[in-house]
Amino acid sequence: MNAPTPATLDSLTHPQAFSERHLGPDAQQMQHMLQTLGEDSLESLIDGTVPESIRLPAPLALPAGLSEAQVLETLKGMAAQNRVNKSYIGMGYYNTLVPNVILRNVLENPGWYTAYTPYQPEIAQGRLEALLNFQQMTMDLTGMDLANASLLDEATAAAEAMTLLKRANRSKSQRFVVADNLHPQTIDVVKTRAEFFGFEVVVGNPAELLAGEEAFGVLLQYPASTGAVEDIEPLIQLAHERKALVAVAADLLSLVLLKSPGEMGADVVFGSAQRFGVPMGFGGPHAAFFATRDSYKRSTAGRIIGQSIDANGAPALRMAMQTREQHIRREKATSNICTAQALLANMASFYAVYHGPVGLKRIAERVLRLTSILAQGIRASASLSLESDHWFDTLCVRVGEQQSAILARAYEQGVNLRPVGDDRLGISLDETTQAADIEQLWSILLGADHGLSVATLDASISAAAAAGIPAELRRRDPILTHPVFNRYHSETEMLRYLKRLENKDFSLAHGMIPLGSCTMKLNASVQMMPLSWPEFANIHPFAPRDQVGGYLQLIDQLEAMLVEITGYDKVSMQPNSGAQGEYAGLLAIRNYQQSIGEGHRDICLIPSSAHGTNPASAAMVAMKVVVVECDEQGNVDIDDLRAKAETHRENLSCLMITYPSTHGVFEEGVREICEIIHANGGQVYMDGANMNAQVGLSKPGLIGSDVSHLNLHKTFAIPHGGGGPGMGPIGVKSHLAPFLPNHVVSPIAGPRAEMGAISASPFGSASILTISWAYCALLGGEGLKRATEVAILNANYLTEQLSAHYPVLYRGRNQRVAHECIIDIRPLKERSGISEEDIAKRLMDFGFHAPTMSFPVPGTLMIEPTESESKVELDRFIEAMVTIRGEIARVESGEWSLEDNPLVRAPHTQADLVGDWDRAYSREQAVFPVPGLRESKFWPSSNRIDNVYGDRNFVCSCPSIDSYRD
Known part of the structure; x- marks a missing residue:
């Protein structure tokens, strides 16, 4: 028997190859799913799903994926280029001490950062x-x-x-x-x-x-x-x-x-x-x-x-x-x-x-006291003076012609001050400030021989002089009197409170969150780690540019990756949400059109299937919305589009379109759609919500659009955080690049100087850009493409398996969907009375978050499995949906009444098990509808919540103290 041929180094995949970790199904599972779909290979599925007219002629020109260790090493190199000076810049940004119990158990805890917006409150009571x-x-x-x-x-x-x-x-x-x-x-x-x-x-x-x-x-x-x-x-x-x-x-x-x-x-x-x-x-x-x-x-x-x-x-x-x-x-x-x-x-x-009210007051009083001591020392100087007699944490110091020299001394000592005009300096203290910092500041401002002592001034200045705050502006009413702010001050109590709330919430740590249009994919641990590094966490957004070389390198590299992925010419990182990205993109269009004498163009065409943010964003830039109809297959009605584009030819500003469509299909006519708009003098805005089905296979710029926002919290792996943070950078063609947002405090090279800011900081929520950089670097060009292909495979497998039990509303070519599908509950509701909301609540009993309800079509569920879910999890979801369909059948047949069945009374809690039980179905049917739940069960913490009662009895504050006594 011949000995096996030794493997070469190149043939051995690195044990930390990220693509294998990111993708849910392994090769064997993929093959089984492909067989279910009647496909020979993943390539044949993609060829039959994605229109040839929009396919990339060549692979993405991105480097090969790095290992997790290599990514961390590269990011550490970038972090080392950031100089973490002691910041006194202020302007709404301060050093702070993140309590370690919160840092470790919230910010660094996937139970908190992978949860979705609490649209399903029964499994979101904690957040x-x-x-x-x-x-x-x-x-x-x-x-x-x-x-x-x-x-x-x-x-x-x-x-x-x-x-x-x-x-x-x-x-x-x-x-x-x-x-x-x-x-x-x-x-x-x-x-x-x-x-x-x-x-x-x-x-x-x-x-x-x-x-x-x-x-x-x-x-x-x-x-x-x-x-x-x-x-x-x-x-x-x-x-x-x-x-x-x-x-x-x-x-x-x-x-x-x-x-x-x-x-x-x-x-x-x-x-x-x-x-x-x-x-x-x-x-x-x-x-x-x-x-x-x-x-x-x-x-x-x-x-x-x-x-x-x-x-x-x-x-x-x-x-x-x-x-x-x-x-x-x-x-x-x-x-x-x-x-x-x-x-x-x-x-x-x-x-x-x-901290509670006592702890917060101690922090605030300490900051005030240190500011007052600093102020008294400055007042003792003959060369400097203060602009105001009253302060809390910030002093504006008149320094005259000394400004440049003082700033230089500060930078040499690792300190950042705020220049105000050309003759003043701002100094903002915070909870991290120590007595030694005050003496260092005196040295910077007054020279090393200032002769001042914190201890001496602290003991000598009067209460009135030290106050900083006028007596009439002192707060006299109590704050934070509610019990929740007065109970959890030991770390033991706080840790248990955090865990108790976490246990009430469903997150990706528990199971799949199959939300259509929201792309709840893996937020890998390695991508999250740099958020806590001080070289990224403790940098002020207005720190001098020569101190933030690592951040600038990371932003430049991420922009280059996104330019290659999208086919645009320039990307702005300033928008700090998808909605902000929409707004910034439409601003760029309007400002560009004004610059060429076409500022009168104010008509925005929007398909009837569009996200609600699209018309809202259009309204914010004074556009008039004209709705374009969709055909029976859910595609944009091209004849209606052409007619409306020609009708409004003189005033057409743009079209806003999502691709793949909001209905979850690759529309064959998307290039023609873009050509119609351009032929009538308009621009094409492509909503980036569904980029997870494009990356590596197509590009918005190739298809014909002029601008897109990119939901980094969807396609590019920033976690949703229970309803945020998000990031919505926009990519634009070259003619729109000068009209990207700029920033008055920290100007950005490229955009016109007169372009205003749309967010408070020049690069939006910059610290979480590390996540998307790591995501792209880990996967590389081939890995990003494979992630898209597997997202399409998972969606089509799910669609095929569910279609025998639920009507699938829209399909594209060869009866395929893109990365999500819509199942129609309306026919079932007509026959049984069971609604899409009943199914959504019942899924909680099976250990799932509901799909997207009633969007973009009322009475439907939109399901997106993403590429990160394995066949095992997909099959578990399919089992749940098939079981639920069987329960609906029992309502249809009259075995269960519409008022008494496990769907309308879902979800079921542990309290239900020990309470009185007089129902048409058993306790076991309620909480263990399939055998696998006995091994691992997520328990909703609340029964179905009464929205009508909440609307009629609106209270948005913490429960009264009496309720705690009860």
């Missing part, structure tokens, strides 16, 4: 409670009636505040007054947002500006960007007298000690929760807080968590109002926001829970 805590924290500190569950960042929250004030105010004025002491990036974003709404933004002294013509709103900062603590109550009163509403940008930690804007009469209060235990991360992700009056709740952007009851009358939480309320308005929407920053809002709320 809903954490978000409710965030709302209560915000309401307490701002003094307002109502808060949402976070927005994207402080600057975009300011833009949302502006549009809310306009919507809430009956004034016909288009004038919006902005105080000149706001953070400059906030003013930049507000100006950008205002342009196509037709608002006139005037920046200056609010008291003087209000003395002029009428305004619908006023925007103030408290404390000011330069640190001054001033009484804004007279300004608020003046604005109200002038029939203007007022929004206040506030610092969350300062509100622990300062009189709240709500008490002063503000109509909206917003800001960033970053300094509550979330790293700076070169700009994000961070949760913005947003609070307003109860009467404005229907105009509030974002999500609001509210209390309700479940089917048994027990208290339960749900999303009382969602961004979908904006999307229902479509082109009448004032906001296109569809994600929040849930993971980061959770971290901030846990920071408040862990």
Whole structure:
């Protein structure tokens, strides 16, 4: 017998080859699925599914995939190029101490970061409670009636505040007054947002500006960007007298000690929760807080968590109002926001829970005391002076011609200060500041022989001098009195609280989340690790560019990868959500058309199947939406498109289209669609929601589109975090590149200087770009293509297996689907009364999150398995759906009544098992409908939640103290 031929080194796959880890099915499983589909190979399936007209002529020109060890080594090399100076820049971004119990058990825990938006509240009670805590924290500190569950960042929250004030105010004025002491990036974003709404933004002294013509709103900062603590109550009163509403940008930690804007009469209060235990991360992700009056709740952007009851009358939480309320308005929407920053809002709320009111006050008082000591030392100098007599954590120091020399000394000592104009410096302290830091700052400002001592000044200055805050602006009302903020202060208690909430939530750690259009794929551990490295986590977004070489290299490399993947010429990383990407892309189109004398083009064609964000985004750039019909196969009706494009030829701005379609198929006529739009003078915006079916097989730029946003939290593996973070970079053709967003504080090479910012930081939520860089580097060109092919294989296998039991609504060529399918529940509902919601709730009993309900077609379920799920998991889902179909049949036959069956009474909890049982089906049928669940069972923590009760009894704060006593 001959000995086996020894393997060569090249023939041996590296044991850490990531493609094998990322893909769910192995080679044998793939072959079995292909046989089920009647295909000889994966290549034949793709050839029969993806139109030849859009296929790539050559493979992606990307390097081969790296091993996990190689990726970490490369990222460590980049991290080493970032210089982590001690930052005193401030401007809404601060060093913070992330409690380790939160760092390890939330930020680094897939049970928290792989969960989806809590649209199915029965299996999301943990994160809903954490978000409710965030709302209560915000309401307490701002003094307002109502808060949402976070927005994207402080600057975009300011833009949302502006549009809310306009919507809430009956004034016909288009004038919006902005105080000149706001953070400059906030003013930049507000100006950008205002342009196509037709608002006139005037920046200056609010008291003087209000003395002029009428305004619908006023925007103030408290404390000011330069640190001054001033009484804004007279300004608020003046604005109200002038029939203007007022929004206040506030610092969350300062509100622990300062009189709240709500008490002063503000109509909206917003800001960033970053300094509550979330790293700076070169700009994000961070949760913005947003609070307003109860009467404005229907105009509030974002999500609001509210209390309700479940089917048994027990208290339960749900999303009382969602961004979908904006999307229902479509082109009448004032906001296109569809994600929040849930993971980061959770971290901030846990920071408040862990420290409690006493701990937060201790942190705030310490920051104030250190700032006052620093101020007293500066006041002792003959050469320097302070711009304000009152402060919380920030001083603006008049340094005159010494500015350059002082900045140079600071950089030499590893310190970053903020230049203000050409003769002042801003210094912002935070909870990480130590006494030794104050003495170093004196040395930098005054010279090594300053002769000052923290201990001496601390003991000698009077309480009044040290206060910084005027007595009349000191907070007198209690904060965070709810029991949740006064119980979990030991690490043992906090750890158990976090685990108790985590156990109530379904995540990818438990099973498949087969949401169509949301692409809940593997968020690999290796991709997440760099988030906690200080060289990435502790960088200020406005740090000097020569200190952030590693970040810039990573961003440049990721852009180059995305340019190759998409076929575009330039990519902007600034949009920090998919909706922001849509907005930025449409802005680029409108600004380009204005530059060539075609600013009158304002018609946006949108297929009837489109995401709700599409018409909302179009409305934000003053476009008029014209709906294009779809045919019986779910494709864009090309004849209708051509007719409407020609009708509106003189004013056609663009088409917004998703590819593959929102209906889950590769439309054969997509190139013709793009040609029709271009022939009529328009641009093509391709929504990147379904890029997971394109990467490596086709490119938006090749197909004929001009701009796309890319959901990095979908196709490129950034986790959804229970409802955010996300990233939505946009790729554009060269003619649109000059019209990408720029940034007033940290200008970006390429875009025109006059292009405004659309997010607070120049590169959006930069720290999570490490995830998508790692995803692309791990897979390489071939791996990315194979991931797409397996996503298509998994979707078609699932479709084939389910089609014998449920009608599949749309298919493409050769009866294939793309990366998702839609099953039609409407015929079943007509015969049985069982709805798509009943099936969604019943799936929880089988250990699954529901597919996407009633989108894009009411009465349907849209299912996307992704490439990361194995055949074993797909078969488990198929078994659940087939079993559910059998249960529906028993309702159809009359064996079970419509009122008493396991579907309408789903989901079932552990409490159901021990309670009274008088039902037409057994306990075993309820909780163990298939044998495999006995080995591993996820228990919903709540029975079905009553949405009607929640709407009629709207409460968005933590349960009353009496309920805790009960």
